[in-house]
Amino acid sequence: MGNPFDLSGKVAVVTGANTGIGQAIALALAEAGADIACVGRTPAEDTVAQARALGRRAEIVSADLSTIQPVQRVVDETLEKLGGLDILVNNAGIIRRADAVDFTEEDWDAVVDTNLKSVFFLAQAAGRHMIAQGGGKIINIASMLTFQGGIRVPSYTASKAGIGGLTKLLANEWAKHGVQVNAIAPGYIATNNTAALQADTARNNAILDRIPAARWGDPADLGGAAVFLASRASDYVQGHILAVDGGWLAR
Numbered sequence: 609m610g611n612p613f614d615l616s617g618k619v620a621v622v623t624g625a626n627t628g629i630g631q632a633i634a635l636a637l638a639e640a641g642a643d644i645a646c647v648g649r650t651p652a653e654d655t656v657a658q659a660r661a662l663g664r665r666a667e668i669v670s671a672d673l674s675t676i677q678p679v680q681r682v683v684d685e686t687l688e689k690l691g692g693l694d695i696l697v698n699n700a701g702i703i704r705r706a707d708a709v710d711f712t713e714e715d716w717d718a719v720v721d722t723n724l725k726s727v728f729f730l731a732q733a734a735g736r737h738m739i740a741q742g743g744g745k746i747i748n749i750a751s752m753l754t755f756q757g758g759i760r761v762p763s764y765t766a767s768k769a770g771i772g773g774l775t776k777l778l779a780n781e782w783a784k785h786g787v788q789v790n791a792i793a794p795g796y797i798a799t800n801n802t803a804a805l806q807a808d809t810a811r812n813n814a815i816l817d818r819i820p821a822a823r824w825g826d827p828a829d830l831g832g833a834a835v836f837l838a839s840r841a842s843d844y845v846q847g848h849i850l851a852v853d854g855g856w857l858a859r
């Protein structure tokens with residue numbers, strides 16, 4: 609039977625793998641045995657070096673996911689460079705902040721195109737390959753705002769709520785092909801994305817007061833959930849959105 613979390617021989621594509629949550633997930637998957645395609649605008653040289661130091665194959669696949677133009681190439685290049693594609697982690701994402709009454713079309717399109725449209729079309733391109741090979745694992749990175757409204761982030765909230773719905777739809781359609789589609793909803797995680805919040809003492813204290821675990825999450829806190837959802841340990845888990853939030857949603 610062996611270790612149900614073992615990813616040896618699997619190939620994972622991780623978007624936004626150069627930093628933050630994407631880097632931590634890529635390295636957790638590599639620790640568990642997977643070879644890694646690191647997709648993004650900024651070459652994930654450090655992630656690739658660390659994965660190779662673990663004895664894995666790791667490659668950079670350059671792509672700007674603000675449009676869907678590169679999605680098929682990401683799949684093709686991964687297959688060419690690493691000889692397979694078993695796991696997709698749709699992690700790359702951005703946020704724009706403004707009051708709803710002032711929110712611009714540009715800020716709407718930038719966020720929805722990157723966080724939702726590219727997520728769907730990359731899942732579609734990878735899903736076609738996974739269906740043809742008889743299985744695969746897709747993990748979409750959602751948010752607490754998949755469940756809550758938030759404030760001053762209308763396109764982000766819409767994109768992350770959309771990811772929740774899409775995760776369930778794809779799970780429904782692809783379960784019969786052996787493709788599991790699930791999501792992880794991180795709570796407040798200390799990354800570049802949240803650096804301004806951490807630096808604002810009043811907001812930082814309010815956040816810490818509201819989190820039952822009373823600390824920010826570390827990107828590495830997402831690793832276990834990602835390995836679980838990427839591995840055969842989760843073969844009967846479908847369309848689930850797993851919160852890793854220090855208890856934020858439980859409160």
Ligand code: NDP
Nearest residue numbers: 624628629649650672673674699700701751796797799801
């Ligand atoms: P970071 O800003 O640290 O990292 C975002 C990643 O996405 C970077 O690798 C970035 O690379 C990449 N990216 C952004 N735009 C593009 C693009 N157009 N094409 C390719 N890659 C792109 O953020 P986090 O690690 O914090 O966030 C990762 C995910 O987790 C996001 O989806 C975010 O919404 C989600 N999340 C984060 C939370 C947190 O508290 N940190 C909470 C809930 C969800 P580059 O800009 O160099 O191209």
